[in-house]
Each structure stands twice: as C-alpha cells, then as structure tokens.
Amino acid sequence: MSTTAAPTTTDGPRPVRNAAGEGRPPARRAQHARRAAGLLACTALVAVLAVLSIGIGAKTIPPGDVLHALLHPDPGNDDWIVVRTSRLPRSLLGIGVGIALGLSGALMQALTRNPLADPGLLGVNAGAAAAVAAATALLDLGSFSAYVWCALLGAAVAAAAVHLLGTRGRSRATPVRLALAGTAVTAVLTAVVNGLILLDPLTLNRFRFWQIGTLGGVDGALIRQVLPFLAAGALLAALLARPLNAVALGDDTARALGAHPGRTQFATMLAITLLCGAATAAVGPIAFVGLAVPHVARLIAGPDQRWVLPYSAVLAAALLLAADILGRVVLRPQELEAGVVTAFLGAPLFIALVRRKRISEL
C-alpha cells in the first residue's frame, strides 16, 4: 500500500487508503453503506441474543413473555421477578463487559501493532487479580463493591507500571517494548498471586471462583458501579479511532499528519485500563474475547479503526452473550461459566485463524 500523498485536487475529498474504494467516491459510498448495514445487523443480533439470554435458563420464559415482563412492571408476576432481579442485569452486564473486552482488544492490537495482543497483555488482568488476592488475604474484604474498587486500582497500577517501564529511556516506547514490559509485569504479579493464595486458604477459596470469569450472580448495584468506567473508556475509544489510524502509518508519518503518537499511546493505555479493568473487576478474567474478536472485525470491515472499533464492540457483546447462554444450556440445571465457554469457543477459532496462511497484518 503506497503512502505517497496523492496530488491535492480542489474537487472532492482526498482518496482514502483503502483497497476497494480507492479514489472512487460512489464505490466508497456503497462500501460505507454495506459496512453500516453490517453493523446494524450485528446490533440486531445482540438484541436478539439479549432477549434469548433473558428467556433461557433454569426457568424458560418465551420471548413474548420476556417482552411483556420488560414493558409492564408487575411485582406479583414470577416472570417479572426473575427477569428484573437476575436475568436482565446479567444480560446488560454481558453486553457491557463484551463491549469493553472487544474495544480494549481492538485498541490493544492497534496500539502494539501486534495482531496477537490481547487486553491482558498490558498486565491489566494480572494487576486486577493480584489486587483482589491481596485485598482478600490482607484486608479480608468480602463485599462485591470492595472487589471492584480493588481490581480497578490494581489494573491501573499495573498498567501504569507497564507504561513507565515501556517509556523509560531515550526513545519513545515501541509496541514490542510495551508487549515485553506487559509480559514481565504479568509474570511477577502472577507469582505474587500464587504466593498469596497458597499462604491463605480463605483467599484461595474465594479466588478460585473469581478467576474463572462468570456473569452469574450479579445484581443491579454492580452494574451501576462499573458503568461509569465502561462509559468513560468507550468514549475515549471513540475519540481515539482517527489518531490510531494515523499512528498506524508509523510515528513519523503520523507526526507529519498532525497526530501526537506519544499522547495517543497514553490515552489508549488509559482507555484499555478503564475498559478492561472494569470488565475484569465485574466478572473476573474472561479469555479470548478481546484477542479473537478484533480479527473477525478486521476481516469484515478492513483496517480502518473507525469501523474496526464499533464492529469489535458489537461482535464481542454478541459472543459473550452467546457464550453465557450456551453455558446455561449445556449442563442444565448446572451452569458452565462464560469464561470457560469463551475459551473453548475462542481457542479453536484462533487456531483456525493462525492456520489461514496469514493473520491479518496491522
């Protein structure tokens, strides 16, 4: 793909760097329309899955009754109680966490220019886990809201450490550097977690249930707690789409285009920390969604971050909801945690991607 500037003409917009619609406005409009339609279709899919997710479970509620229960509050109706107190919060949380994981995965892959980066790579997951383990072992915290705050704090501290480590020295942090720094910090924190949970049986007992990653047993209060962080992260992600497109051309080109690579990098790390930290805090570490979904998004929408980010968000929400529903169906009346299902769905998908000659370059 050539990056030489096209001769500037006074008529019409400059050609975009895009294989299909190079410099042909009508074709580009059609492409935009196709992508927008695809995005709408994915959003509709999320809505359908949300209704299914409210209806399916130990007590099956037909879609009609689900809609009725949603529209007409009726504390005397069993369906309404089930929907309102457990299934609706669970579905909303699934959508929110899915969006967060998809966005942070896409941001992470754009930031490190590494198609294999996942949000956990920055040490965010390990930081959250270490904080939860330390808080349980040392402060004996039990309440859910305390967990959330600890996990967020841990995620932020770990991400800050990775960032400091990656940006020390004379030259700016390179993507490879950040990835290596993240790996090292994750390793240290994982060992710390292992030490903590082995020295304190109670911590082990709580931690082993948290580390699977499940949407079960949530309540509305939890959603209200993590929502501000998710919203802030998503907003930041939306603002970052264009700068990330510029940075993808290489730092020097990006500067020439008026972007600020250093600033963009910092803001991206902040967004990943907010999104991934809040998601991990709410439901535990969930594997693979952030890694695999952006690849599918790029397959559908090409390399433009303005499309990749929204596609990643809705596809990840769909995947997480589907995994949660599947986990409720497979072992009825037992439940299989969403984190296990995503790993078992995501790993084969990922391996298939690796086998398809080349992983999409960034």
Place this chain on the structure above:
Amino acid sequence: MTSRTPLARPRPASRPQSAPPRITRLRALHLPLPGGRPALSVRWDPRAAAVCLALLLAAAATGVWTLTTGDFRIPVPDVLRVLADDGNPAYTYIVEELRLPRLLTALLVGAALGLSGALFQNVARNPLGSPDVIGFTVGSATGALVTILVLGAGTASVAAGSVTGCAVTSAAVYLLAWRGGAATFRLVLVGIGVSALLSSANAYLIAKASFTDAQSAQVWLTGSLNGRGWEHAGTMAAALAVLAPAALLLARPLRMLEMGEDTASALGVRVERVKAAALVVGVGLTALATAVAGPVPFIALVAPQVVRRLTRSPGPNLAPSAVLGALLLAASDLAAQRMLAPTQLPVGVLTGVVGGCYLVYVLARQWRAGQG
C-alpha cells in the same frame, strides 16, 4: 506526553536484543578411538566452557550451603563424613534422607528445564518459544490435575498423568501447526491458543474440586520441591541420562538452522527432522521435570537468555543453559526454604517473582541505554 525528544533528533536505530556476536573460534578436540580408527572430533568453545565451569562451581557452592544450613546447622566436615558413610546417625538421616535428595532433584529438574528451554528457543528462534509459553507445561498441569481431581490418584499416577498431558498437548500443538511443515511462528501462536484453552480448563477443574483437593492442586500448579526424595532424583537422573546426550547430538544441526532454514537445508541439514527431534527431546525433558516438580515457571525462559549474554556465542548453548538452569533452581529452592522459615514457600513463587523481576531489569537497562 511521553516524548521528550525534539522532532528533528534522529532516533537510535534499534539493535538486536542480544549482545553483538563475538567471532567464536571453535576448537577441535580429537579423541582417538580404540581400534586405530580415525579420531572422533568434538568442537568446543573456550569461553562457553569457562562459563560452564564457573556456573558449575556456583552450583556446587549452592549445594554445600543447602546441605549445611537449615533448622540444624551441620558443619561441612560432618556433611563430608556423612557422604563418606561414617557420620553420626542423626546427621546421616537429615542429609541423606531430607536435604541431599531434594538438592539433587532441584539440580536435575533445573538442568532439564534449562536444556529444554534452550532447545525450544532455538527451534522457535524466539525467546517466547519456551515450553512454559507455548502450552506444554500447561498441558502437563492439565494431565496432573485430571489425575488429582477427577481420578483422585496418588503421587506416582500424577507423574504419569502429567507426562501424558504434556505428550498429548505437544502432539496436538505440532499437528495443528503443521501445514506442509511446522513454521515456527505458527507453532508459537498455536501453542499460545492451546495454552489459553487449557489454563481455562485448569481453572475450571480447581473451582469445581473440593477445597482440600483444590489446595493440593494449587500447590502442585505453582511448582514445588517440598518433600521430594530419592525416587524423584532417580527419575530425573534417568531422564537426563537418556535425553541430554540426544540433545547434545542436535547442537550442530541446530547451529546450522540459525543461518535460516533454506541455507541449512542447502547445506544438507534435514530441517523438519531436526526440528521435530529437538521438540521431542525438549518435550520429554519438560514433561518429566513437570511431573517431578510441577510447572516451575521461568527457568526454561530465562536460563538460555542469560547464557547467551554470558557466553556471547551464537548457536544453541545447550550445556551452559542446562548448568545455569540447575544453579537457578537449586538457589531458588534454597531461598524458598529459608526466607520465611518455618513457612515453606513453593519454589515456583520465587522463580516467578525473581524471573519476572530479572526480565523487567534487563528490559529497563536495555531501554535506558537507548536500545530498541
């Protein structure tokens, strides 16, 4: 925000991660064979040999320290007397039944991990190609967890389960990465995928188990040498006796592979066969080490990296990696036993923290010097 460099200043070009390669003068050592046949010649590198010797001395010092200190201080002469079979009975019990087998197990497991790490990293030509990254140790952990938690079996079967898990996992990774040849990057990527799948399965098994089972499984998962005795040392010694010579035979073709697969192939190296052989030997070493001590993190990743900086020699550096692995694990186990005494930390906690900190330090130092 983070960039304090003015726009015009040229950034230093990124240099390769390792120290600049030294021009190595390999010496040939001619060994006359009996029967008047031509001599067998062995190539060796003086600097690598010196590094090996220094590391061996350090390992020996660690061994002496391990045997003489602890809850009962036993002076060196008494330890020597015990080893020469005429010590006092109490000392004999402590040294021969408790400290010595554990020390030997640590040295042998460490050597196996260092060696397998060197093999894997050479085949993958990537520091992240170590067995703990590409899922083989996770696979052995899954095997062990299934035997502990699902079948409720004893120690002997745990070893069998972990070897089985490792073999099945590595075969699966290799086959899944195979497309007219196992390209190394595909091998690492498939390994990461399989590894993530299995870690999730491990977490699930631990969450569903009874609490006591979960606890013993978690100790095993961290990697520990607590209560290891002669049978473990014997297992590892037998494994190394078979696999180490096989690994050393692969050193030369592996060194050719560093020139690139096409060049090596043109020079008569059977690339796929050498890679497969190196992987089989590496998997065997990893599987047995994991069976004996659990998946001890970082030794396999760090030992070859440090050795490369010490010997400054290209090539697989198999022997020094093995010696450094032994030294690292023995020293870590010594620290894990003595640091929080009487609380015994599993050695895996220590290798994880220390290995991770070492990695952080190396990266920070490199970057401060302005290298990529």
